[in-house]
Structure formats: structure tokens, C-alpha cells
Amino acid sequence: MKEADVVSVISFLAIWLQLKRLSTQEAMQSNAEVAADAGPKSRPPSLLEGFVGADSRAVIQENVYVILGHGQFQESVLLCTTLSLTVLLMHAFAYLLIGGPVDHWCQPPPDWRDLPVQHWKNVGIPVLNDGSFSKCTMYDPQVQDDAEEKRQEVPCARWDYDTTNIGDSIVSMWNLVCERSWLYSMSTFVYTLGTLCLVPVAGIMADHVGRRPVVLLSATIMLFASIAAGSTPSFGVFLTARFVVSAAASATNVLNFIVLYEVTGHEHRALYILLANSVATTLTPALYTFLRPLRPGRTLSHALLVVATAAVLAWCYSLEESPVWLLSTWKIRQAESTMLQAAKSNHMDMAKARATFRALSERQREAAFSER
Structure with missing residues (x-):
């Protein structure tokens, strides 16, 4: 406004x-x-x-x-x-x-696309100090092969949006989120x-x-x-x-x-x-x-x-x-x-x-x- x-x-x-x-x-x-x-x-x-x-x-x-x-x-x-x-x-x-504004999160890799949204967030999205999921970063790799492996937070390459039509908002249509x-x-x-x-x-x-x-x-x-x-x-x-x-x-x-x-x-x-x-x-x-x-x-x-x-x-x-x-x-x-x-x-x-x-x-x- x-x-x-x-x-x-x-x-x-x-x-x-x-x-x-x-x-x-x-x-x-x-x-x-x-x-x-x-x-x-x-x-x-x-x-x-x-x-x-x-x-x-x-x-x-x-x-x-x-x-x-x-x-x-x-x-x-x-x-x-x-x-x-x-x-x-x-x-x-x-x-x-x-x-x-449109709620958004990192889009999962192609081989993870079939996962339910909440499951993907629990596995691949970092949790912030306030208890919410990060909107701009994800883990790499998405899962730990062993307990000692450390995962890095990396910026999102693409995003998913909490909307049925991404064209409803210019935010989701042109990815005007995070570093954009x-x-x-x-x-x-x-x-x-x-x-x-x-x-x-x-x-x-x-x-x-x-x-x-x-x-x-x-x-x-x-x-x-x-x-x-x-x-x-x-x-x-x-x-x-x-x-x-x-x-x-x-x-x-x-x-x-x-x-x-x-x-x-x-x-x-x-x-x-x-x-x-x-x-x-x-x-x-x-x-x-x-x-x-x-x-x-x-x-x-x-x-x-x-x-x-x-x-x-x-x-x-x-x-x-x-x-x-x-x-x-x-x-x-x-x-x-x-x-x-x-x-x-x-x-x-x-x-x-x-x-x-x-x-x-x-x-x-x-x-x-x-x-x-």
C-alpha cells in the first residue's frame, strides 16, 4: 500500500x-x-x-x-x-x-515430488527459532545417510506455493520471494x-x-x-x-x-x-x-x-x-x-x-x- x-x-x-x-x-x-x-x-x-x-x-x-x-x-x-x-x-x-503474500517453501527435488507436503517439510526444510519452517532454505542432502553426517542449508532453487493457482498473485507467478x-x-x-x-x-x-x-x-x-x-x-x-x-x-x-x-x-x-x-x-x-x-x-x-x-x-x-x-x-x-x-x-x-x-x-x- x-x-x-x-x-x-x-x-x-x-x-x-x-x-x-x-x-x-x-x-x-x-x-x-x-x-x-x-x-x-x-x-x-x-x-x-x-x-x-x-x-x-x-x-x-x-x-x-x-x-x-x-x-x-x-x-x-x-x-x-x-x-x-x-x-x-x-x-x-x-x-x-x-x-x-503467498505462503511458500522450497520445492523438493524431482524424485521427492510425490511426498506429501508436510512429510517433505519435516524431512527437507529447516525449522526456525520460532518453530516455523524456513521459506527460503532447504537441507542438502535431504536425508542423512548416517547419524554423523551434517546437512547444509542451501537457498531454494524453486518454490512451491500454498495456492491452487500460482497465477492468482504476482508473488507466486514470478517468484517474488526470498532473494527475489x-x-x-x-x-x-x-x-x-x-x-x-x-x-x-x-x-x-x-x-x-x-x-x-x-x-x-x-x-x-x-x-x-x-x-x-x-x-x-x-x-x-x-x-x-x-x-x-x-x-x-x-x-x-x-x-x-x-x-x-x-x-x-x-x-x-x-x-x-x-x-x-x-x-x-x-x-x-x-x-x-x-x-x-x-x-x-x-x-x-x-x-x-x-x-x-x-x-x-x-x-x-x-x-x-x-x-x-x-x-x-x-x-x-x-x-x-x-x-x-x-x-x-x-x-x-x-x-x-x-x-x-x-x-x-x-x-x-x-x-x-x-x-x-
């Missing part, structure tokens, strides 16, 4: 830093400037209530929320954000289902490394090409990497796939939180971000607490992760681009289409919404010219 805790903290910090940056940009216009700009201008009666006819960027940002309204559009983004965080945590805590146990620790570190390395790159890409394309790309990569991690017989491929899953899941999650921030007004923003975090961090532990006693095994556990990841991809595909990003990159027509569609889903007055968007685009042009 340690790597899951680290990933959760890193993801939270990444989200906080991104949202803090956006909030700082919005706050750069002082209240005095906003009041001065807004004072001499009056709102035409055909515009939506709350629209402010000022050309400062802080006011333009608030006017976006006036046009969007609040309702189904923001709720869809909230659900997508909650789902993406839930799946991130499911992948981060996956070792609770696929990486649990460091590979288990390395796999947790590799997973954490994916979040650290690639999330900043995803943020830069999202600023240049848009939130939606990068979210869809990240979610698609996460899906295929999840399939690879659950189906590969190679430990090296598994490590690589887990690294990619970590990076893609974290990028998808961070960018969805940014979109939620950008489309939600100040009245609901804190509540929605709190809801997304609370639901995901409550649902995932409850789900795993229910599943662990059932011991679903590696195949079924990865199938669950793949289905959940596919649901994230499908929901992300149904969402539109962030209208705030579209306006900031001067994609006016696409911004108009997206914002009016959102306003319609939120049951806004469409005639006033169109008129308000035209006024908003004019104010944005004025703000751009005033900065030159």
Missing part, C-alpha cells in the same frame, strides 16, 4: 498546484480594476443576469459561468472526475488483490515513478492542444496498458505496463480536475472538488474491503480494472472541450458551440445565452486590444 499512498499524495499535489496556478491567474486583476471597469457600463436587458460589461480577464472568466449556468453539464464533468479518481485509486491499490523479493519492492517504486515523470508533460500538452485530446489519449493509453498488465506472462512487460498505467491514470485524473475547476463557478467549485475526492476515496477502500476476502485472483482483478478503465474512457469521450481553454486560445466558434450546448443542457434561456456570448466575445477582443 505504500506506493498507493505516495501516488495519491502526488496526484493531490499535482491537482492542487494546477488549480492554484489557475486561481492565481484569475486573481491577477484587482478588485479595484474590476469595479472601475464594471461601473460605467450597464447590462443590456437581453443579456443573462449576472453578466458584467467589463473587459478585464477576471470578469470575462466569470461571464463564462454566467453563460454556462449550472446543472447537468457540470454534473457530467463531476461524475467523470469522480470516476477517473476512483479508477486511479483502484490501480494504485491493485496489489491488495493481485500482490498479496526486491523485485516486488521495485515494482511498487516503478509504479510511483510513472506519476512523477509524465504528469507534468501531460499538463503542458493540455495547455497547447486542449484538455479533451490529452484526456482521451491518456485514458486510451491507460486502457491498453491495463490489458497488457493483466495478460502478459513477462514480469518486465508487467512492470512497463504498470508504469504506463500510473502515468496515464494520474494524467487523466489531474486534467479532469482542471476541467471541473474551469467549468464550475465559485459558488459550487469547492463543493464539487470535495465531492469528487470524498466519493472516490470512500468507494475504493469499501470496494477492496469487500473483494479481498473473495480472493478474485489476478485474472478477475485485472478484468475489473479493465472494465473500470473502459468506463472512464467512454465517459471522457462524451464530454466536450473546456470552454475556458477554447476562449483562451481564441477558438471562438468552437467555444460558442460548446458553451451554448452546455447552456442548453443546463436549461438556460438560449436567446439570452447567444446574446451574452456575443457580448462576451466583444469584451474579450477589447481586453486583448487593451493589453497591447
Whole structure:
């Protein structure tokens, strides 16, 4: 669980830093400037209530929320954000289902394979000080030819496991025990490394090409990497796939939180971000607490992760681009289409919404010219 805790903290910090940056940009216009700009201008009666006819960027940002309204559009983004965080945590805590410890002992030589397990342990496995059988050593030779012959303890060449299917856990599947146990620790570190390395790159890409394309790309990569991690017989491929899953899941999650921030007004923003975090961090532990006693095994556990990841991809595909990003990159027509569609889903007055968007685009042009 340690790597899951680290990933959760890193993801939270990444989200906080991104949202803090956006909030700082919005706050750069002082209240005095906003009041001065807004004072001499009056709102035409055909515009939506709350629209402010000022050309400062802080006011333009608030006017976006006036046009969007609040309702189904923001709720869809909230659900997508909650789902993406839930799946991130499911992948981060996956070792609770696929990486649990498995009791093991040295595998007997071929000519001893027919012995019952307990008989083999009594004959060929050293007993430790606490009375338990050694998990990593065996006697050589297995039996004493005479009472004076001394037997040596030697490391296991292979292991047997107390499980009906060695593929149920990555520990038994790839022998991550004894002198190979460091590979288990390395796999947790590799997973954490994916979040650290690639999330900043995803943020830069999202600023240049848009939130939606990068979210869809990240979610698609996460899906295929999840399939690879659950189906590969190679430990090296598994490590690589887990690294990619970590990076893609974290990028998808961070960018969805940014979109939620950008489309939600100040009245609901804190509540929605709190809801997304609370639901995901409550649902995932409850789900795993229910599943662990059932011991679903590696195949079924990865199938669950793949289905959940596919649901994230499908929901992300149904969402539109962030209208705030579209306006900031001067994609006016696409911004108009997206914002009016959102306003319609939120049951806004469409005639006033169109008129308000035209006024908003004019104010944005004025703000751009005033900065030159």
C-alpha cells in the first residue's frame, strides 16, 4: 500500500498546484480594476443576469459561468472526475488483490515430488527459532545417510506455493520471494515513478492542444496498458505496463480536475472538488474491503480494472472541450458551440445565452486590444 499512498499524495499535489496556478491567474486583476471597469457600463436587458460589461480577464472568466449556468453539464464533468479518481485509486491499490503474500517453501527435488507436503517439510526444510519452517532454505542432502553426517542449508532453487493457482498473485507467478523479493519492492517504486515523470508533460500538452485530446489519449493509453498488465506472462512487460498505467491514470485524473475547476463557478467549485475526492476515496477502500476476502485472483482483478478503465474512457469521450481553454486560445466558434450546448443542457434561456456570448466575445477582443 505504500506506493498507493505516495501516488495519491502526488496526484493531490499535482491537482492542487494546477488549480492554484489557475486561481492565481484569475486573481491577477484587482478588485479595484474590476469595479472601475464594471461601473460605467450597464447590462443590456437581453443579456443573462449576472453578466458584467467589463473587459478585464477576471470578469470575462466569470461571464463564462454566467453563460454556462449550472446543472447537468457540470454534473457530467463531476461524475467523470469522480470516476477517473476512483479508477486511479483502484490501480494504485491493485496489489491488495493481485500482490498479496503467498505462503511458500522450497520445492523438493524431482524424485521427492510425490511426498506429501508436510512429510517433505519435516524431512527437507529447516525449522526456525520460532518453530516455523524456513521459506527460503532447504537441507542438502535431504536425508542423512548416517547419524554423523551434517546437512547444509542451501537457498531454494524453486518454490512451491500454498495456492491452487500460482497465477492468482504476482508473488507466486514470478517468484517474488526470498532473494527475489526486491523485485516486488521495485515494482511498487516503478509504479510511483510513472506519476512523477509524465504528469507534468501531460499538463503542458493540455495547455497547447486542449484538455479533451490529452484526456482521451491518456485514458486510451491507460486502457491498453491495463490489458497488457493483466495478460502478459513477462514480469518486465508487467512492470512497463504498470508504469504506463500510473502515468496515464494520474494524467487523466489531474486534467479532469482542471476541467471541473474551469467549468464550475465559485459558488459550487469547492463543493464539487470535495465531492469528487470524498466519493472516490470512500468507494475504493469499501470496494477492496469487500473483494479481498473473495480472493478474485489476478485474472478477475485485472478484468475489473479493465472494465473500470473502459468506463472512464467512454465517459471522457462524451464530454466536450473546456470552454475556458477554447476562449483562451481564441477558438471562438468552437467555444460558442460548446458553451451554448452546455447552456442548453443546463436549461438556460438560449436567446439570452447567444446574446451574452456575443457580448462576451466583444469584451474579450477589447481586453486583448487593451493589453497591447
